[in-house]
Amino acid sequence: MKLFTVPQIRAWDAYTIAHEPISSLQLMERASTAFVKWFCERFDDRCTINVVCGMGNNGGDGLVIGRLLLQKCYNVHIFVVKHSAGGSADFEANLARLHPMTTVHWITESTDIPHFAQQSLVIDALLGSGLSRPTQGFLAEVIQKINDSSATIIAVDIASGLLADTPNALSDIIIKPDYTVSFQCPKLAFVQPQSAEYVGEWQVVDIGLSAAYAEATATPYFFSTASFINDFKISNRRKKYAHKGSFGHALLIGGSYGKIGAIVLSSKACLRSGVGLLTVQTPRCGYDILQTSLPEAMALPDWHWMVNTTVPNIDGYSAVGIGPGLGKDPLTLQLLRELLPKLTQPTVFDADALNLLSEHRELLTLLPPNSILTPHPKEFQRLLGRPWQDDFDKLSLLQTFAQQHQVIVCLKGAHTAVALPNGTLYFNSTGNPGMATGGSGDVLTGIITGLLTQGIPPHQAAIFGVYQHGAAGDRAAQKCTQPGLIASDIINEMGW
Numbered sequence: 001m002k003l004f005t006v007p008q009i010r011a012w013d014a015y016t017i018a019h020e021p022i023s024s025l026q027l028m029e030r031a032s033t034a035f036v037k038w039f040c041e042r043f044d045d046r047c048t049i050n051v052v053c054g055m056g057n058n059g060g061d062g063l064v065i066g067r068l069l070l071q072k073c074y075n076v077h078i079f080v081v082k083h084s085a086g087g088s089a090d091f092e093a094n095l096a097r098l099h100p101m102t103t104v105h106w107i108t109e110s111t112d113i114p115h116f117a118q119q120s121l122v123i124d125a126l127l128g129s130g131l132s133r134p135t136q137g138f139l140a141e142v143i144q145k146i147n148d149s150s151a152t153i154i155a156v157d158i159a160s161g162l163l164a165d166t167p168n169a170l171s172d173i174i175i176k177p178d179y180t181v182s183f184q185c186p187k188l189a190f191v192q193p194q195s196a197e198y199v200g201e202w203q204v205v206d207i208g209l210s211a212a213y214a215e216a217t218a219t220p221y222f223f224s225t226a227s228f229i230n231d232f233k234i235s236n237r238r239k240k241y242a243h244k245g246s247f248g249h250a251l252l253i254g255g256s257y258g259k260i261g262a263i264v265l266s267s268k269a270c271l272r273s274g275v276g277l278l279t280v281q282t283p284r285c286g287y288d289i290l291q292t293s294l295p296e297a298m299a300l301p302d303w304h305w306m307v308n309t310t311v312p313n314i315d316g317y318s319a320v321g322i323g324p325g326l327g328k329d330p331l332t333l334q335l336l337r338e339l340l341p342k343l344t345q346p347t348v349f350d351a352d353a354l355n356l357l358s359e360h361r362e363l364l365t366l367l368p369p370n371s372i373l374t375p376h377p378k379e380f381q382r383l384l385g386r387p388w389q390d391d392f393d394k395l396s397l398l399q400t401f402a403q404q405h406q407v408i409v410c411l412k413g414a415h416t417a418v419a420l421p422n423g424t425l426y427f428n429s430t431g432n433p434g435m436a437t438g439g440s441g442d443v444l445t446g447i448i449t450g451l452l453t454q455g456i457p458p459h460q461a462a463i464f465g466v467y468q469h470g471a472a473g474d475r476a477a478q479k480c481t482q483p484g485l486i487a488s489d490i491i492n493e494m495g496w
């Protein structure tokens, strides 16, 4: 699914109105109907609903939502904050339609702001994507009062005060919703950690905006949904006469004294991703551990007891993964230095391999094109050599880094962002906070290395691998709860 900026969404709206054709008033009705459908599937008519509207089209949506819920016999109170002299045309039209049905309560000063009871629901339709400046005055007071209440808050399209695709100032006063029900496509702010409390649990509802516009309009931002992933047509079927040679031979390099578990987890995930053969190079202290815990893997013990030091003969391997538990010993650095120019097969760099690259930045120029790097934010900051100002700055640095080094970067976190060498960004849709646990990243390295080994192109291996890693984590969390989840559970739930 494509993610669009606010100007693009506005153009999408206008294109649909012109080409479907449909009036903007009817489109508002359709959007609000989609919201109400979502709402009625979750909340019954025993609840008290406060719809708090602004005077733009987001407020217009609020008025329609209020009317539709009244028609369904919900207990609805409608408030309008008078922040402008007049409302948008569709707001005014819907205000007129509402008058015979109920009284609209105008908020024109602080004393008009109601108390929102604990058990009630607040539908936030104050401001949407038309936000043009920070909220202030009694509009900001209304937002503050809603946030201070214990009511359940549901934002229409986007939380009022939240900018969709640029950073907010720290001082901005923004609704903190429990849910955001957004129209047609997620907004960029929804996948940024710094906006989390201004988004809550979010869902997109289809309001039938033009498919032709979406198809024809370019964007560097994508959201990897199940249907998007299915388009890769990565099959889990195997031909009847296939043999282990049909699925490639992976090489993983990692582990050091005290961190052999990391490379064992990667290895197990790599095997479960479907490789034909797996060889694992570890220091000698890892030999017994690996052979005992994972008899399916072949071991290539380094002469050194504690760390990896030897550049293996990489001929014959389909793909390489290096980093989990690797450590940063000077001998291991030497290994990496000598290995880089030899690599002709697709390679994944993770963990200490990334940290070594950060500390010896001249090595970044030796990364083969389309290498896959899987840093978490701290590792990415080290790779950059500088912090970012905010999440949007981070995204632009991520795009630039991938373009400059012609590599694929999977920046791990909630909604892991995969940056391609052409600057395109894919935000992942799967995964859960239970996966924030030691070894989870090692599993991802194993999965992506395994996919590369089977001949899947690097950009697909990265996007698909990240998606499947999250999906396995979601299945694991269902079984053992988020706090109870450990990295091995992700491996146990693998398969697609």
Ligand SMILES: NC(=O)C1=CN([C@@H]2O[C@H](COP(=O)(O)OP(=O)(O)OC[C@H]3O[C@@H](n4cnc5c(N)ncnc54)[C@H](OP(=O)(O)O)[C@@H]3O)[C@@H](O)[C@H]2O)[C@@H](O)CC1
Binding pocket: 009, 010, 012, 013, 027, 028, 031, 054, 055, 056, 057, 058, 059, 060, 061, 083, 084, 088, 126, 127, 128, 129, 130, 131, 132, 133, 134, 135, 136, 139, 156, 157, 158, 183, 184, 207, 209
């Ligand atoms: N696109 C779609 O597909 C569809 C979109 N739909 C809906 O439309 C919404 C976007 O509507 P919108 O453009 O009218 O913007 P919205 O945010 O309601 O208000 C703008 C008004 O508020 C004002 N204003 C701005 N900031 C302010 C502030 N801080 N404090 C005070 N005032 C402020 C601003 O004033 P101005 O900047 O002009 O001075 C203007 O008067 C979208 O989120 C969705 O809900 C659906 O109905 C149909 C399909």
Ligand SMILES: [K+]
Binding pocket: 058, 124, 125, 126, 127, 128, 155, 156, 157, 158, 159, 160
């Ligand atoms: K809103």
